[in-house]
Amino acid sequence: MQTNPAQNLQEVTMQLTALLEQVKLGVGGDTVVRALQAALDDLSAIATTDGLTGALNRRGLIEKLDGELDRAKRTGHPFSFAVISIDQYHSLNEQYGSVISDQVLKNLTGAVLSLIRSLDSFGRISPNEFALILPTTWLDQSDGAIVRLTNAVAALDWASIAPSLAVTFSTGLTTNMKDDDADKMILRASQALMLAKAKGPGSSAALDHGLLDFDPGLDVGF
Numbered sequence: 001m002q003t004n005p006a007q008n009l010q011e012v013t014m015q016l017t018a019l020l021e022q023v024k025l026g027v028g029g030d031t032v033v034r035a036l037q038a039a040l041d042d043l044s045a046i047a048t049t050d051g052l053t054g055a056l057n058r059r060g061l062i063e064k065l066d067g068e069l070d071r072a073k074r075t076g077h078p079f080s081f082a083v084i085s086i087d088q089y090h091s092l093n094e095q096y097g098s099v100i101s102d103q104v105l106k107n108l109t110g111a112v113l114s115l116i117r118s119l120d121s122f123g124r125i126s127p128n129e130f131a132l133i134l135p136t137t138w139l140d141q142s143d144g145a146i147v148r149l150t151n152a153v154a155a156l157d158w159a160s161i162a163p164s165l166a167v168t169f170s171t172g173l174t175t176n177m178k179d180d181d182a183d184k185m186i187l188r189a190s191q192a193l194m195l196a197k198a199k200g201p202g203s204s205a206a207l208d209h210g211l212l213d214f215d216p217g218l219d220v221g222f
Contacts, residue, residue, distance in 0.1 A: 050124040052102060053109040061123030061131050065182045068121075068133055072176050080134040080142035083172045083189040084149075087201040089128035092167075100162050108167065111152045116145075129193075131186070139175045139208055146171050146204050170196040171204040 048060025056064065068079055086092070086104065093101040105124070112122050112132070121133040134142050150169070158165040172193025174185060188207050195205035 053105050053124055055109045055113070055130065056121060056123030058123065058125045061121060061125055061133075062182050062186075064121040064123070064133055065131075065185065068135055069176060069180060069182065069185070071135070077136050078138055078175055080137045080139055080145075080173060080175050081185050081189050082132040082134070082142065082146065082174075083125070083186065083193045084130045084132060084169050085171075085193055085197070086128045087168045087170055087197075092165075096162050096165065100165070103161050104158075104165075104167055107156055107158075107161070108153055108169070111156055112149055115149060115152055125186070131189070139173060139206055142173055142175075143204070143206075146173070150202065168202040170201065172196055173204060173206040175208050177209075 048056055048063060050057040050060075065081065071077070072079055086108065089101065089104075092104065105128070109122070109124070109130070112130070116122055116132070119135050123131055125131045132145075134145060137145070153167060153169065156167070158167050170193060172189045172191065172195070174188045174192055176185065192205045192207040195207075196203040199205065
């Protein structure tokens with residue numbers, strides 16, 4: 001669901017102001033406490049949601065990733081992590097403009113959110129990049145998930161947005177390792193993404209070991 005952070009923040013601020021007035025007046029009791037908690041929950045959701053797409057924002061995604069890393073360390077269960085980048089997004093933006101490119105981001109997000117499991121997490125971590133957390137998923141299993149997402153995005157009616165428009169994405173995959181933190185996983189998946197882009201649009205690549213020493217001159221096709 002798409003959100004308007006400014007409008008939602010204003011609404012929650014008004015609710016909190018009204019509830020605080022009730023507290024000052026000593027009225028409401030448990031009802032006010034429950035309403036305050038609900039308003040605080042709404043405020044937390046606004047702070048971790050991308051206003052354009054309705055996906056998690058970078059902060060929200062990293063919070064989920066930190067939580068999944070903690071869970072994996074406790075249980076020993078693996079999980080997969082992907083960074084997804086829309087191919088040739090900057091060229092798309094230049095050719096069609098920001099309104100169309102924003103709609104591309106929204107439609108891709110809608111397709112992904114309609115397919116992933118309730119325990120998965122999907123967020124926008126940069127202007128044209130998203131990240132996907134797949135709990136209790138081996139790296140080879142995550143390949144199948146990415147294929148399903150690729151097919152779903154390819155099946156969208158992009159021509160209804162702009163004539164001759166076609167959208168693909170590339171994916172970098174990794175899995176959790178000993179002593180990982182969120183930054184390490186994002187960096188490793190981003191390096192896998194560079195390998196995927198070097199193979200061409202719509203490709204994917206995986207890293208299940210340490211970080212690579214990349215050639216700065218590698219043509220990754222951004």
